[in-house]
Amino acid sequence: MTEQNCSHSFHHPRPGAPLYCDSVSLEDLARKFGTPLYVYSACQIAERLMLFQQALAGREHLVCYAVKANSALAILKLLAGLGAGFDIVSGGELERVMAAAPEAAGKVVFSGVGKTPAEIDLALKAGILEFNVESEAELELLAARARRLAAASRLKTKARFALRVNPDVFADTHPYISTGLREHKFGIDIRRAPAIYKRAVKNRWLEAHGVSVHIGSQIRSADPFGAAMERVSRLVRQLDREGIALKSVDAGGGLGIDYHGGSFDAAEKVREYAAALAGALSGFGGKLLIEPGRFLVAQAGVLVTRVLHVKRNGAKTFVITDAAMNDLIRPALYQAHHEIVPVRRRAGKPQMVDVVGPVCESGDFFARDRKLGPVKPGDLVALLDAGAYGMAQSSNYNTRPRAAEVLVEGAKARLIRRRETMADLLGPEMV
Numbered sequence: 001m002t003e004q005n006c007s008h009s010f011h012h013p014r015p016g017a018p019l020y021c022d023s024v025s026l027e028d029l030a031r032k033f034g035t036p037l038y039v040y041s042a043c044q045i046a047e048r049l050m051l052f053q054q055a056l057a058g059r060e061h062l063v064c065y066a067v068k069a070n071s072a073l074a075i076l077k078l079l080a081g082l083g084a085g086f087d088i089v090s091g092g093e094l095e096r097v098m099a100a101a102p103e104a105a106g107k108v109v110f111s112g113v114g115k116t117p118a119e120i121d122l123a124l125k126a127g128i129l130e131f132n133v134e135s136e137a138e139l140e141l142l143a144a145r146a147r148r149l150a151a152a153s154r155l156k157t158k159a160r161f162a163l164r165v166n167p168d169v170f171a172d173t174h175p176y177i178s179t180g181l182r183e184h185k186f187g188i189d190i191r192r193a194p195a196i197y198k199r200a201v202k203n204r205w206l207e208a209h210g211v212s213v214h215i216g217s218q219i220r221s222a223d224p225f226g227a228a229m230e231r232v233s234r235l236v237r238q239l240d241r242e243g244i245a246l247k248s249v250d251a252g253g254g255l256g257i258d259y260h261g262g263s264f265d266a267a268e269k270v271r272e273y274a275a276a277l278a279g280a281l282s283g284f285g286g287k288l289l290i291e292p293g294r295f296l297v298a299q300a301g302v303l304v305t306r307v308l309h310v311k312r313n314g315a316k317t318f319v320i321t322d323a324a325m326n327d328l329i330r331p332a333l334y335q336a337h338h339e340i341v342p343v344r345r346r347a348g349k350p351q352m353v354d355v356v357g358p359v360c361e362s363g364d365f366f367a368r369d370r371k372l373g374p375v376k377p378g379d380l381v382a383l384l385d386a387g388a389y390g391m392a393q394s395s396n397y398n399t400r401p402r403a404a405e406v407l408v409e410g411a412k413a414r415l416i417r418r419r420e421t422m423a424d425l426l427g428p429e430m431v
């Protein structure tokens, strides 16, 4: 990686030039790989990871990238190479980590409320760092699978677990991505945790390795992270007094970004976040895990799409693009905002438009009543900050092949996922 500053990877290098990702023109990429096309900056992803690593450098730590945000193998490999661990929520995500970076298996934490026996077995065999356990029933299942595995093989290791506690902290974000209240399906009521730890340490197939918490996603303020960690810290001290010394505290993910194109100082945000965690955890000498997803990859990615038509219906102007809700569902799912910019600016006044895809749903929109610079059919536009929960949540709805993905590394661009073909889509089916 170069010394180049990649916090603003997407830029116009000179007036009249198209939008670039680092040193690569998005126009050139669209010509070469077609549209819709996801383009990511490796440099920015690396830079964001290093911000966390530097902010936590004073203590034992591990940044476990939340694979669900963007699970491209090339991105997992990039992050593993820089020392990251991974937060997974399915056996499939573990398979991805093992395919991209098998040496990172010992740095994996496994979250999620519905782990199956097969997924638990896979993770036990892989020797992951810890299971973030979300219920007592899951803890029993984990112990049973560890016992069974020991009987069937020479693997006699205990299953390392952390209870994912629910701290009952309100995080100001979209209700679909808030997870830290007692009424949510996630975690175990923090008040019940001590009794569960005390019972678990008597089980010879379990090792009480840590405690974890994750209060939600796209949280812009450091305060709720600090508040949740205060409660976790109190639990850690209580357990310590009772003879249960945890080795790790996992603060989860959730640090948010600015989707509105405001001036955004990522380094400052990470410093505030790390300070909130460290303040609450003073006195804990074990390992601090964090699970950022969005913050590492969202602003490192754009979705490049071509304008198919510009259509007037009554008072409205619709810009119809070749990307649709199946490529990027965040606006439809969470009323999320993505800045949209023409890849090559045209002279003229911005117009008020709706930017929509070709899918047969009124929910298939990227923006409503948005001021957009003048565009014509054939022009390229870029949806910014699309690196997280974009491709990862894509689907084949309307039998639309998924987009291709390109990773830009300085002046080089590499196809990391080819565009799907109809054979990919029809392959699994039988008439």
Ligand SMILES: *Cc1c(COP(=O)(O)O)cnc(C)c1O
Residues within 6 Å of the ligand: 066, 068, 069, 087, 089, 111, 112, 214, 216, 217, 218, 252, 253, 254, 255, 291, 292, 293, 294, 295, 388
């Ligand atoms: C989704 C999730 C994350 C990542 O959240 P971001 O908002 O992308 O940082 C981390 N940990 C758990 C348990 C999650 O479910």
